[in-house]
Every structure is written in C-alpha cells, then in structure tokens.
Amino acid sequence: MNLDIILIIITLIALIIASITDFKKREIPDFLSYSLLSTVIFIKILQAIIERSFTPIIYGLIGFTVFFAIALFMYYTKQWGGGDSKVLMSLGIVFSEYPKTLLNYFTPNLNIPILASLFINILLLGSFYGIFYSMFLAIKNRKTFIEELKKVKSKNTRHYLISALIILALSFLIKEPKQRLLILFLAFILLISPYLITYIKIIEKSCMIKKIKTNKLTEGDWINQDIKSKDKTIYSKKSLGVTIEQIQKIKKLNLKYVIVKEGIPFIPSFLLAFIVTLIYGNILLFFL
Structure with missing residues (x-):
C-alpha cells in the first residue's frame, strides 16, 4: 500500500x-x-x-x-x-x-500551500463548530444561561456599526462579485462581533465553569481559583493547567471540591478540517 x-x-x-x-x-x-x-x-x-x-x-x-x-x-x-x-x-x-x-x-484547490489551507479550514470550521457546540451548551444549561443573560447590560456598539458601514460603502467600489461578497461578509462579522463576544462570555460563566471533586482532577485541567497553603501558592488560576505534582499537593489539603473551567472539545474540528482539506483543499477558495 x-x-x-x-x-x-x-x-x-x-x-x-x-x-x-x-x-x-x-x-x-x-x-x-x-x-x-x-x-x-x-x-x-x-x-x-x-x-x-x-x-x-x-x-x-x-x-x-x-x-x-x-x-x-x-x-x-x-x-x-x-x-x-x-x-x-x-x-x-x-x-x-x-x-x-x-x-x-479528489480535485482539491491547491492554489495556496496545503498547510495554509489546513489551518484556514481549522479556523473556519472550528468557528462554526464552536458556535453550534456553545448553542448546545446553552440549551443543556438553559437555566443558568438565562440567569447570566439577564445580568448583561447593553454595551455601546457604535464603533462596530460605523466600521461596518464604512466597509459596506467601500464594497460598492468593487466590481468583482466574489471580492464584494467577501467585503460584505467582513461587514457582517463586524456587526455581530459585540454580540458574539458577549454571548461567548455568558456561555463561559454559565456552562463552562464547574465545581468538581478534587479526586476527579486530571493533569492539564484549568482550575479557576487560586489555591494556597499557609500563604504559599500551590496553584494560580493564571497557570496554563494543573500539573500532577500540584494535584498531589491539593489532595493533601483535604479540599473536597475545586472550581475548574472546561474547554470546548476542539479535536473534532481538527477531524472535520482534515477531511475537508483532503477533499476540497482550501474550503474558502473552493466555493469562490
């Protein structure tokens, strides 16, 4: 073979x-x-x-x-x-x-290096995957999600709107339909950006921060609290993830629970991007 x-x-x-x-x-x-x-x-x-x-x-x-x-x-x-x-x-x-x-x-689009195509596909498909997965989390944890949503105050989005309108105006100067479509897409992204950022923050607070038993901790978990013993910091929430050595020290403190921040399982988007890249190459260029 x-x-x-x-x-x-x-x-x-x-x-x-x-x-x-x-x-x-x-x-x-x-x-x-x-x-x-x-x-x-x-x-x-x-x-x-x-x-x-x-x-x-x-x-x-x-x-x-x-x-x-x-x-x-x-x-x-x-x-x-x-x-x-x-x-x-x-x-x-x-x-x-x-x-x-x-x-x-297959007849993939190979106008740019395949490595770049893979990364672009990971970002694009990962974004859509992340949005749909967060929607699933919001539905699954709808009670806490709605509670957090009620706390959100409206923010000034004027600068996003102005930027989107400027880009929209510039799009009329471009004659190429495909390029104009890309510009319009960029304007749309700018318009929804403030709401998307707010939505992500609400999802994080209501669905991704959990209290778990200390004996359930695994290497790499993001603990969302500082843990100290006699004024000595064992773990800082700014850390990149808990180590096995830190877990052992935390267990010795007899803490029953810790607060952790769960991430979105992102490897499935790698799998999607892997398949799409092999078949289509750069998915963005393939459909343009």
Missing part, C-alpha cells in the same frame, strides 16, 4: 479516537498524541529512504516547525489545551505536502 495512504489512514484513525476521548473526558491521552507524532515522523523518514530524497524530511520539518509555533501560541494564550497542540504538530507533518495519490480521487 502507498505510504501516503497509510499516513492518511493512521492519522484519520488517531483523530477519530482523539475526538471521542476529547468529548468524553475533555482530554487527549499523551500516549495517543505522542504515538501519532512518532508514527508520522517514521513514515516521512521511510518515504525519504524509498524515494532517495530529503524532500519529505525537509517539507515535514517545515510543516512541523510552522505548526509548532502556532500550537505554542494557542497553548500559551489558553485557546487550546496541550493535547490539541500536540495533535496540531503531527498534522503539520502530515500536510507538509498534499498526498499525490489522492489526486486520482
């Missing part, structure tokens, strides 16, 4: 398993993420040996480096957890080149 196909199948299986565990436990096992990373590296090296070329290794290294930088940024800004970041690094290697074998089956 072609190495490209093997690489795609292994990655697809890993993403499906990771999506299931992300939904159920809100975490991706280190064993899974490290196994995927080591496997894709091995396949790229094997590919280089068979082809007698350093190209697969060089491209793989470039893909890994680019997505490693993005993963670090997303992790340290608390957008993604450690598991998400590790999986992204593997995808950087997988999508360092588009699998040529798949061109016999």
Whole structure:
C-alpha cells in the first residue's frame, strides 16, 4: 500500500479516537498524541529512504516547525489545551505536502500551500463548530444561561456599526462579485462581533465553569481559583493547567471540591478540517 495512504489512514484513525476521548473526558491521552507524532515522523523518514530524497524530511520539518509555533501560541494564550497542540504538530507533518495519490480521487484547490489551507479550514470550521457546540451548551444549561443573560447590560456598539458601514460603502467600489461578497461578509462579522463576544462570555460563566471533586482532577485541567497553603501558592488560576505534582499537593489539603473551567472539545474540528482539506483543499477558495 502507498505510504501516503497509510499516513492518511493512521492519522484519520488517531483523530477519530482523539475526538471521542476529547468529548468524553475533555482530554487527549499523551500516549495517543505522542504515538501519532512518532508514527508520522517514521513514515516521512521511510518515504525519504524509498524515494532517495530529503524532500519529505525537509517539507515535514517545515510543516512541523510552522505548526509548532502556532500550537505554542494557542497553548500559551489558553485557546487550546496541550493535547490539541500536540495533535496540531503531527498534522503539520502530515500536510507538509498534499498526498499525490489522492489526486486520482479528489480535485482539491491547491492554489495556496496545503498547510495554509489546513489551518484556514481549522479556523473556519472550528468557528462554526464552536458556535453550534456553545448553542448546545446553552440549551443543556438553559437555566443558568438565562440567569447570566439577564445580568448583561447593553454595551455601546457604535464603533462596530460605523466600521461596518464604512466597509459596506467601500464594497460598492468593487466590481468583482466574489471580492464584494467577501467585503460584505467582513461587514457582517463586524456587526455581530459585540454580540458574539458577549454571548461567548455568558456561555463561559454559565456552562463552562464547574465545581468538581478534587479526586476527579486530571493533569492539564484549568482550575479557576487560586489555591494556597499557609500563604504559599500551590496553584494560580493564571497557570496554563494543573500539573500532577500540584494535584498531589491539593489532595493533601483535604479540599473536597475545586472550581475548574472546561474547554470546548476542539479535536473534532481538527477531524472535520482534515477531511475537508483532503477533499476540497482550501474550503474558502473552493466555493469562490
């Protein structure tokens, strides 16, 4: 079997398993993420040996480096957890080149590097996925969601409206229909931005902050409170996630419960982007 196909199948299986565990436990096992990373590296090296070329290794290294930088940024800004970041690094290697074998089956848009297409697809599909998932959370926790919604005061959205109107006016100067459509879409995003930001904050307060038993803590959990012992800080809520060592110290304090902030299981959006990128390439350019 072609190495490209093997690489795609292994990655697809890993993403499906990771999506299931992300939904159920809100975490991706280190064993899974490290196994995927080591496997894709091995396949790229094997590919280089068979082809007698350093190209697969060089491209793989470039893909890994680019997505490693993005993963670090997303992790340290608390957008993604450690598991998400590790999986992204593997995808950087997988999508360092588009699998040529798949061109016999699909006609993706490859006008821009496939690595960029994957990241754009992750952002686009991740945004839609995040909105729908947060709607699910709002319905599931509708009582607390409505209570938080009542507390929200109307904010001044004048600057968003003015910006949207300016962009709308500029769109009439553009003759190309597709470009005008993009400008109108940008104006729409600006109009809904203040409401979307408010909605996200309400979802976070009402649906994503939970009280859990201390013995349920796992490595990487975002504890939403400072924990101290005799004026010594064991855990700061500004931290990037609790460590195993900190969990052990917290358990010794005999705390029954801690407040944690749950993240949205984001790996399913990686899975969607993976499939869409293989079939269509850049989804934004494909439909324009």
